[in-house]
Amino acid sequence: xxxxxxxxxxxxxxxxxxxxxxxxxxxxxxxxxxxxxxxxxxxxxxxxxxxxxxxxxxxxxxxxxxxxxxxxxxxxxxxxxxxxxxxxxxxxxxxxxxxxxxxxxxxxxxxxxxxxxxxxxxxxxxxxxxxxxxxxxxxxxxxxxxxxxxxxxxxxxxxxxxxxxxxxxxxxxxxxxxxxxxxxxxxxxxxxxxxxxxxxxxxxxxxxxxxxxxxxxxxxxxxxxxxxxxxxxxxxxxxxxxxxxxxxxxxxxxxxxx
Numbered sequence: 001x002x003x004x005x006x007x008x009x010x011x012x013x014x015x016x017x018x019x020x021x022x023x024x025x026x027x028x029x030x031x032x033x034x035x036x037x038x039x040x041x042x043x044x045x046x047x048x049x050x051x052x053x054x055x056x057x058x059x060x061x062x063x064x065x066x067x068x069x070x071x072x073x074x075x076x077x078x079x080x081x082x083x084x085x086x087x088x089x090x091x092x093x094x095x096x097x098x099x100x101x102x103x104x105x106x107x108x109x110x111x112x113x114x115x116x117x118x119x120x121x122x123x124x125x126x127x128x129x130x131x132x133x134x135x136x137x138x139x140x141x142x143x144x145x146x147x148x149x150x151x152x153x154x155x156x157x158x159x160x161x162x163x164x165x166x167x168x169x170x171x172x173x174x175x176x177x178x179x180x181x182x183x184x185x186x187x188x189x190x191x192x193x194x195x196x197x198x199x200x201x202x203x204x205x206x207x208x209x210x211x212x213x214x215x216x217x218x219x220x221x222x223x224x225x226x227x228x229x230x231x232x233x234x235x236x237x238x239x240x241x242x243x244x245x246x247x248x249x250x251x252x253x254x255x256x257x258x
Contacts, residue, residue, distance in 0.1 A: 113213060194233075
């Protein structure tokens with residue numbers, strides 16, 4: 001997909017990173033479109049600047065207003081709800097989020113974190129271009145959403161791809177991951193990433209304390225990702241990890257909190 005001139009950065013749309021799962025990356029944030037015979041679901045909503053790229057991807061796949069079965073939020077931080085309000089308004093898309101993240105969905109900048117995020121660009125210069133791209137993509141202008149539905153571990157049966165919903169708290173209190181066993185894929189959200197926007201570090205890891213509520217709990221939650229034993233890990237930030245979720249968890253545990 002070509003860059004939209006108002007957004008300042010190109011997006012990359014990769015179809016079928018796994019069977020029927022498509023990845024859209026913009027400003028170092030990933031959104032996933034999951035298809036089956038019953039339709040499509042959007043997993044996470046990126047930043048506001050992703051909007052023209054997201055609608056372009058949906059159009060390429062043949063979906064318009066009223067066609068999206070659900071927007072599923074792995075969690076409700078600002079960089080995962082940036083297009084949620086517009087999807088709800090213009091596409092009439094139901095939004096699903098874990099009850100523990102409802103407040104953050106409505107107030108996407110009011111969330112627990114362990115350390116002062118403003119110190120990170122000084123300590124980690126590699127994060128500056130990442131955070132700069134996110135800012136240009138609208139990271140400071142995200143609208144919250146209140147018209148949401150509860151996402152539970154039983155919700156997957158009604159979603160395209162019929163994912164197993166794994167409750168993985170730590171990054172936020174209501175964080176979830178989506179496991180697609182028959183497709184060999186696991187969408188981890190920010191429970192495990194291959195790029196930490198706050199440090200610029202790459203490779204499997206949890207997100208730093210600048211945006212994580214409880215790093216110890218986040219590390220404990222990785223056990224569920226390892227148990228899934230998915231060949232392909234699709235993260236909220238960074239490139240897909242193709243060496244298996246168990247290996248990714250091993251590396252993330254060795255790295256620990258930051």
